[in-house]
Amino acid sequence: MSTTPVAAPAPGRSAVRTLLRLWPYVRPVRARLSAAAFVAVVASCLGLVIPLVLKWMVDGPVTHRDPAGVWLGALFLLLLGIAEALLFGLRRWLVARPLSRVEADLRADLFGRAQRLPVAFHDRWSSGQLLSRATTDLMLLRMFLAFPLTFLLVNGVTILVGVGIMLLQDWTLGLVILVPAVPVMVMCLVFEKRYAAVARLAQDQVGDLTTVVEESVLGIRIIKGFGRHRSQARAFRELSGTLRSTELRKARLLAAIWGVIVTLPELAIGAALVLGSVRVADGDLSAGTLVAFLSTALALRWPVDSIGFLLAMCQEAATATERYFEVLDERPESAGGERTRAPESGREARGLRFHGVRFRYPDAPPGSPPVLDGIDLHIRPGESMALVGATGSGKTTLTALVPRLHETTEGRITLDGEDITALSREELRTRVAVAFEEPTLFSATVGENVLMGADGGAGAAELERALGVAQADFVRALPQGAGTQVGEQGLSLSGGQRQRLALARAVVGRPRFLILDDPLSALDVHTEAAVEAALREVLADTTALIVAHRPSTVLLADRVALLSGGRIAAVGTHHELLRTHPEYAYLMSGGDDHGDGPPPAVGAGETEGDR
Known part of the structure; x- marks a missing residue:
């Protein structure tokens, strides 16, 4: 049942040589x-x-x-x-x-x-x-x-x-x-x-x-x-x-x-x-x-x-x-700074930009198509861009490349013209905040879970602000308020409550760049509307990439990018794409969610899954 790669003792293995590796300890x-x-x-x-x-x-x-x-x-x-x-x-x-x-x-x-x-x-x-x-x-x-x-x-x-x-x-x-x-x-x-x-x-x-x-x-x-x-x-x-x-x-x-x-x-x-x-x-x-x-x-x-x-x-x-x-012996993530490429000049270089990005999972079968193939995308400073695509098109994979949870196979990504591989991971992840579709909480208090998204100087004021943006008013009703222990994986809370705390964690540090992976999917209509209203104020000062499946989430963004076949098929406003791009109109009609029929284009990356 395990997928973990395990190995039998190597032929001719010496127990003495193996145990000698403990000598430094x-x-x-x-x-x-x-x-x-x-x-x-x-x-x-x-x-x-x-x-x-x-x-x-x-x-x-x-x-x-x-x-x-x-x-x-x-x-x-x-x-x-x-x-x-x-x-x-x-x-x-x-x-x-x-x-x-x-x-x-x-x-x-x-x-x-x-x-x-x-x-x-x-x-x-x-x-x-x-x-x-x-x-x-x-x-x-x-x-x-x-x-x-x-x-x-x-x-x-x-x-x-x-x-x-x-x-x-x-x-x-x-x-x-x-x-x-x-x-x-x-x-x-x-x-x-x-x-x-x-x-x-x-x-x-x-x-x-x-x-x-x-x-x-x-x-x-x-x-x-x-x-x-x-x-x-x-x-x-x-x-x-x-x-x-x-x-x-x-x-x-x-x-x-x-x-x-x-x-x-x-x-x-x-x-x-x-x-x-x-x-x-x-x-x-x-x-x-x-x-x-x-x-x-x-x-x-x-x-x-x-x-x-x-x-x-x-x-x-x-x-x-x-x-x-x-x-x-597994190779850890490097500290960063592998490249020394100088920042690009000019206004167009600022913001979040993907330059010919290709990505294939390391464990993908040889010869399989890449999940992402030649992604060129520019999100201007202070702009919010929605990322839309069929299930399995690679939206989550694309967002994971920005904080370097995965490394690009080819191409590069820049923040304000600076290659992300030239930054230490610590610095990169202070600039970029992420809220995942599946929120993960730890066995700690509500406040400790939220403040994980900020540096050590964040306090009660930042916590209250972030909870307000995420419309997490339910925290006040908990036995000890923000000091309440949420338990392992936060399973004592509902899915919508966990998702709002994850959103609060993403915005508490006032990040310059914000990556949101369908952050409102577990919310009811009324709560979603309240969160969207509060998010608009946050997004006004942030460069954001938002994975979206519903029109209500798409409308948070200034522009929309359609991901299809591992490539960016179209970029424009929501209304422009509805008029000019049948696949986008199909996705926004709910066809991908409800199985009303195949979308006009099937992404090559679907075989890898939207990991």
């Missing part, structure tokens, strides 16, 4: 993490001293029946146990704060990059995939840095030291213990490759499942209104069942590697016990040495047994790192 806290690793190594090696104390006790005080020596040995063992516990507690304390900082930095960078990525990226990626990267994947990375990263080192050092101790005690028994090493290593290599692919699949499926949950919550009114809760539940169960199957595959792989890792060393310890017992009986080996050897071998059981799930956690962390950097 770990570098600032490397001192504490290194100290934590050193403390853990010391604590683990202390555990290997215990078998040596046991050897001394068995061959010394126990053999010679010396109670004082036994008590002394017990005291040593107690002190070693306390020291080991304290050191592991110290390791936990050392890593807690720096790892929370690393996770916070990772999350902040991911959110910041998502905000800077172009609209085309968000068109391709489902929000659930982004959410899963910001939650599940970052949790896996924090767990990796807190546990596997340290204990792969700790357990590796512990195993090497332990094997060295066993070989020094008795090299014959040591070789018996080492017999399983080769098959275990081979199994680990096979496991790593298989588990990486399944881990990636599972994490992508979590993203798909997150998307379904999010869409079901946001679209709960549609689901209930059409009685589709059963189909949504069925879709969720299917995805959940698929994820369950993938998780079971992971569990089977982990069970297989763990079975090998646990069984072979246990068989080796059993063989060493039998051989050692025979040698003790023959007098070739002291009982204390056998006890110390077996105690060391048993002390190494945890470091050896943990290899399986530590490798699994490393693979999941490597996959999470891949998924994380898939977003960070």
Whole structure:
């Protein structure tokens, strides 16, 4: 169900190289993490001293029946146990704060990059995939840095030291213990490759499942209104069942590697016990040495047994790192100023102007016609121009090019003679305000939603003015007025109320250029008339491009541009186009809205949709 482009692990992918990409985040806290690793190594090696104390006790005080020596040995063992516990507690304390900082930095960078990525990226990626990267994947990375990263080192050092101790005690028994090493290593290599692919699949499926949950919550009114809760539940169960199957595959792989890792060393310890017992009986080996050897071998059981799930956690962390950097590696919107073209001179250059603009969506099939092809249009300073066209003709796409929500494929757009690509995006978007047909509100107060359209200096007076222009008198009737929380997506408000707040947000900053994408479509006739009357005062001092579908909205504008076939087919006043252009007359009669028949000309851009 996801449209997000996901990828399996690349052939020959190295988990180590992938995880090394986290180094810039770990570098600032490397001192504490290194100290934590050193403390853990010391604590683990202390555990290997215990078998040596046991050897001394068995061959010394126990053999010679010396109670004082036994008590002394017990005291040593107690002190070693306390020291080991304290050191592991110290390791936990050392890593807690720096790892929370690393996770916070990772999350902040991911959110910041998502905000800077172009609209085309968000068109391709489902929000659930982004959410899963910001939650599940970052949790896996924090767990990796807190546990596997340290204990792969700790357990590796512990195993090497332990094997060295066993070989020094008795090299014959040591070789018996080492017999399983080769098959275990081979199994680990096979496991790593298989588990990486399944881990990636599972994490992508979590993203798909997150998307379904999010869409079901946001679209709960549609689901209930059409009685589709059963189909949504069925879709969720299917995805959940698929994820369950993938998780079971992971569990089977982990069970297989763990079975090998646990069984072979246990068989080796059993063989060493039998051989050692025979040698003790023959007098070739002291009982204390056998006890110390077996105690060391048993002390190494945890470091050896943990290899399986530590490798699994490393693979999941490597996959999470891949998924994380898939977003960070996307090219963000540039800050602007790519071109240094000098402003054009002359009055005709001022205002908003499109110069031979062509546009094709980046994901359009090869050879498909462009949505916009050779757009030449000039909106004079202080002029309002209505943009009219059939559904799917590319009106919304054209308006999205002005604030650079999309980039032109060819041609350029100028504001007062200055190429918009020569402006920083921040500066451009302070000059151009936009109100979309589908208004989006955030989980904030009414006032905060409206004042998003102004700079930090806007206050109560600007807010009241903007609400007045948008005829948003309903705000006064809300429980806390403009301080009322509107809830997620503003769904506690009606469509017309949300649209009026979006319009207020567009005009609150007194922008020089205003882009309105059919801003009155959800309003009743009387409210629309009141808003239009207030808008005329705003438009008198603003250069505006207004997407319009109804004659009442068209009449707000000084002139009208007809968009057809990806081109500007005609420009003139409303009455001129009604007399001279049949397609315009057809659109204004409501034929496009009601399906009374095909319009005289069908735009080439209709195949792309009016995104």
